[in-house]
Amino acid sequence: MTTAPPRPPGVGTGVADEFFDALTRADEQHALDVAGGLVAAGTPVADVLLDLVGPAQQRVGLLWQRGEWSVAQEHAATCINERVVAAVGGLARGSGERGHIVLGCLDGEWHSLPARIVGEVLRQHGWRVTFLGASVPTAHLVSYLHEQGPDVVAVSCALPVHLPGAHRTIAAAQRTGTPVLAGGPGFGADGRWARLLGVDAYAATATEAVGLLDSGRWADVPGGAGHAAVPESGGAEYCGLRARRSALVRDAVDALGGASPLAGGGGTLDGDAYDDTGQLVDFLAAAVYLQDRDLFLDHVRWLGLVLAARGVPTTGVRTTLDSLDAGLHDFPFAQGCIADARTVLAAEVSR
Ligand code: B12
Secondary structure, three states, X not given: OOOOOOOOOOOOHHHHHHHHHHHHXXXXXHHHHHHHHHHHOOOOHHXXXXXXXXXXXXXXXXXXXXXXXXXXXXXXHHHHHHHHHHHHHOOOOOOOOOEEEEEEEOOOOOOHHHHHHHHHHHHHOOEEEEEOOOOOOHHHHHHXXXXXXXXXXXXXXXXXXXXXXXXXXXXXXXXXXXXXXXXXXXXXXXXXXXXXXXXXXXXXXXXXXXXHHXXXXXXXXXXXXXXXXXXXXXXXXXXXXXXXHHHHHHHHHHHOOOOOOOOOOOOOOOOOHHHHHHHHHHHHHHHHHHOOHHHHHHHHHHHHHHHHHOOOOOHHHHHHHHHHHHHOOOOHHHHHHHHHHHHHHHHHHOO
């Protein structure tokens, strides 16, 4: 009778807590030791990345969202995790024999760590991965695809505000003959926006991506196979909104006397008035582009949560919405989004 080999240790709650505690204290060495210790004990590198580092990063985000961690604490933890991913990833050699994947973040997208984790996991599973990092300009990505001729280009998106730009990137990449794999929460929880933009495939997780790439059954992906359901121009209302962007932002900032819509006493969230207002307008534009009110409403709901956590009233956001409403009186879809956003904010406030 043969005995089954011992199961490699998984990432238990105790280890995860110890790791998170090290991030909380910004103790880089201890975090590296915990992650490296797991690999030394036989835990696969991919499990350490997906079950230890990934969830810890998400927890960091939640603590920042709730106002319990400062931006500096979040940055420190993220920098440590970037080192952990590099160190742990370097402990195992990938064969690279399955094919070549070029992976990067969409133009304007600075959340590079999620993509980095995905890249390492794919590498562990035998793919040669060229990681292009954060915010890759479309034209440069396309030239690179022409030069390198990879089997797949994978794009990561954390914030749906980048989706109008993503559409151009996806279409341009496909014109080079390279199939596009999309992933990240910015494409919608179920990847529905990725499909609207006509990606060849979408995977919610690195593990799903490994299975999909290994199977080679790209055409079986529901709604995939490179047919966009929205026009690449975004339609007339989107074009009009983009053309009016500067005026919309200027009028909204004037309506608040030069303050950010996120200002109001908390002091930990509000940045530049023009940047904060511009971001709200860009989320609205992305919702108009995809003709999906939820894209804007999710963002407004999130804003309500972050402001409430800091005791900041939503007055600034509401004044901004009023100003956008006036500036977009002839834009029916945007008006619907703004009307629903007021309801969403009111519901958050009365909670
Ligand atoms: C670290 C971080 C940052 C860092 C990023 C540094 C870096 N080098 O990556 C910095 C400081 C730059 C940053 C900036 C911002 N951030 Co930020 N950030 C985060 C944080 C805390 C962690 C991100 C992360 O690494 N997550 C962990 C990974 C493992 O999870 P994941 O993203 O879901 O990725 C997995 C899957 O989705 C999938 N996947 C991802 N990509 C791909 C790609 C492919 C091809 C496939 C197959 C799979 C796949 O696999 C991944 C691995 O398991 C998140 C919180 C969170 N919940 O994620 C906020 C978060 C994403 N950020 C947020 C915000 C608002 C911002 C800013 C707008 C803040 C500001 N006002 O400036 C800016 C925007 C910058 C920009 N233009 O991109 C919000 C977004 C809320 C929203 N939906 O609107 C979040 C959710 C924080 C929060 N809880 O409120 N951020």
